[in-house]
Amino acid sequence: MSDPTRRRPPRPPAPRRRPRKDPVRVLAFEALRAVDERDAYANLVLPPLLRRARDAGELDARDAAFATELVYGTLRRQGTYDAVIAACVDRPLREVDPPVLDVLSLGAHQLLGTRTPPHAAVSASVDLARFVLSDGRAKFVNAVLRRIAAHDLDGWLTRVAPPFEDDPVEHLSLVHAHPRWIVSALWDALGPRAGREEIEALLAADNERPEVTLVARPGRSTVEELLGPDGQQARPGHWSPYAARFTEGGEPGAVPAVREGRAGVQDEGSQLVALALANAPLAGGDARWLDGCAGPGGKAALLAALAAGRGAALVAAEKQQHRARLVARALAGNPGPYQVVTADGTRPAWRPGTFDRVLVDVPCTGLGALRRRPEARWRRRPEDLDGFAPLQRALLAEALDAARPGGVVGYATCSPHPAETRAVVEDVLRGPRAGGAEWIDARPLLPGVPALGEGPDVQLWPHRHGTDAMYLALLRRTG
Numbered sequence: 439m440s441d442p443t444r445r446r447p448p449r450p451p452a453p454r455r456r457p458r459k460d461p462v463r464v465l466a467f468e469a470l471r472a473v474d475e476r477d478a479y480a481n482l483v484l485p486p487l488l489r490r491a492r493d494a495g496e497l498d499a500r501d502a503a504f505a506t507e508l509v510y511g512t513l514r515r516q517g518t519y520d521a522v523i524a525a526c527v528d529r530p531l532r533e534v535d536p537p538v539l540d541v542l543s544l545g546a547h548q549l550l551g552t553r554t555p556p557h558a559a560v561s562a563s564v565d566l567a568r569f570v571l572s573d574g575r576a577k578f579v580n581a582v583l584r585r586i587a588a589h590d591l592d593g594w595l596t597r598v599a600p601p602f603e604d605d606p607v608e609h610l611s612l613v614h615a616h617p618r619w620i621v622s623a624l625w626d627a628l629g630p631r632a633g634r635e636e637i638e639a640l641l642a643a644d645n646e647r648p649e650v651t652l653v654a655r656p657g658r659s660t661v662e663e664l665l666g667p668d669g670q671q672a673r674p675g676h677w678s679p680y681a682a683r684f685t686e687g688g689e690p691g692a693v694p695a696v697r698e699g700r701a702g703v704q705d706e707g708s709q710l711v712a713l714a715l716a717n718a719p720l721a722g723g724d725a726r727w728l729d730g731c732a733g734p735g736g737k738a739a740l741l742a743a744l745a746a747g748r749g750a751a752l753v754a755a756e757k758q759q760h761r762a763r764l765v766a767r768a769l770a771g772n773p774g775p776y777q778v779v780t781a782d783g784t785r786p787a788w789r790p791g792t793f794d795r796v797l798v799d800v801p802c803t804g805l806g807a808l809r810r811r812p813e814a815r816w817r818r819r820p821e822d823l824d825g826f827a828p829l830q831r832a833l834l835a836e837a838l839d840a841a842r843p844g845g846v847v848g849y850a851t852c853s854p855h856p857a858e859t860r861a862v863v864e865d866v867l868r869g870p871r872a873g874g875a876e877w878i879d880a881r882p883l884l885p886g887v888p889a890l891g892e893g894p895d896v897q898l899w900p901h902r903h904g905t906d907a908m909y910l911a912l913l914r915r916t917g
């Protein structure tokens with residue numbers, strides 16, 4: 439029998455290597471937690487986190503760009519990464535703790551959606567798990583990510599997505615990371631002639647980060663000013679005569695005209711909507727314009743500047759007070775008369791028949807702006823359409839009421855979903871409050887813009903026009 443007293447004393451455990459804080463990944467993790475736990479919006483959560491980390495000297499510009507890419511890319515492709523992770527864990531994903539799932543998703547994105555070398559992606563994620571979670575969970579993260587690292591994205595897609603021929607919607611849903619119902623809705627909206635190539639082009643465009651587009655508010659700035667000396671700063675827009683695009687990334691806040699409110703950040707689709715309404719032919723007076731859903735004020739600021747150039751005045755109405763304040767800020771310094779009012783467009787504060795031109799850019803699902811809000815596609819539900827439907831109809835009916843006979847009404851959404859575009863207009867036109875309104879062909883009012891559909895309304899698309907998928911119907915009140 440051995441003498442226990444002669445046994446060598448157990449070696450003390452090796453001191454655990456405490457992972458150093460990796461500020462980029464810790465920040466990305468915090469942003470994902472906020473989106474997950476508090477239903478926060480990535481585009482609102484991220485800037486203050488980046489600012490704080492920059493102020494603390496933890497991030498330079500490249501790190502900030504990588505952190506942004508990690509957050510946006512992980513959120514955008516969440517459905518695909520969930521399917522891959524589910525294939526690598528031995529329990530349903532709902533039984534994996536959400537913070538662990540966030541670390542796994544970030545790791546999956548580095549492995550499958552970035553050029554990070556696999557060993558670096560795994561070890562950085564394991565260190566992150568040890569730093570923000572625990573050693574035990576880090577082991578689990580290590581095991582799962584090693585399984586994921588066995589294939590690249592294409593390899594995983596052939597494993598988790600059915601062939602297109604067997605189930606086209608499920609295939610596209612996994613390959614292009616959109617929920618099934620949104621794939622179906624977008625495909626319907628593209629029309630019966632849209633084949634696989636077109637729907638794939640649209641879904642792929644939704645996964646690209648859009649260029650930052652500026653608007654030179656007429657009479658206050660010019661595109662030339664925004665292009666900068668020798669056109670170094672930006673390029674002219676594709677369609678709007680007031681647009682300039684940052685093609686290489688750029689900081690709008692660094693542009694003096696933007697800082698001074700003479701220019702703003704605005705997608706070209708939104709510019710085209712405001713321009714089409716402003717340029718619709720009109721007989722008689724043209725002095726009073728209304729934006730009935732103005733917050734945060736992008737279209738109102740362009741309309742107000744155009745109105746000023748013609749001696750017209752804009753009333754910008756917004757139901758929510760804090761958004762009305764944003765409208766007031768966007769319009770400040772407008773050279774012509776305008777008024778910002780906090781008002782419910784379904785209980786108008788103006789007399790019927792007051793306005794020559796009326797815009798209602800109604801609340802909607804935002805399915806046309808998925809490029810900008812990476813988490814939105816996973817949060818939206820088909821039932822949301824029913825939630826917006828009565829409000830959209832009421833706002834359009836009131837807009838028709840607000841226009842004088844002969845006046846023009848624009849109904850706009852940043853969604854191409856037929857239930858919130860043409861169906862709303864057709865319902866209202868069939869209803870008792872149509873005021874004898876008739877369609878105006880909007881297509882000639884977007885000169886030079888191709889592939890706008892069969893009219894009279896227009897639908898813009900990210901993959902065709904490089905804009906958000908804005909919808910516009912123009913109506914003239916006749917009675």
Ligand SMILES: C[S@@+](CC[C@H](N)C(=O)[O-])C[C@H]1O[C@@H](n2cnc3c(N)ncnc32)[C@H](O)[C@@H]1O
Pocket residue numbers: 708730731732733734735736737738755756757758761781782783784799800801802
């Ligand atoms: C799609 S956004 C408008 C965007 C705006 N046209 C722009 O370009 O900046 C819709 C706006 O309508 C507002 N809204 C919602 N219900 C409303 C109502 N009953 N009356 C007036 N505004 C309303 C929302 O608060 C939101 O600011």
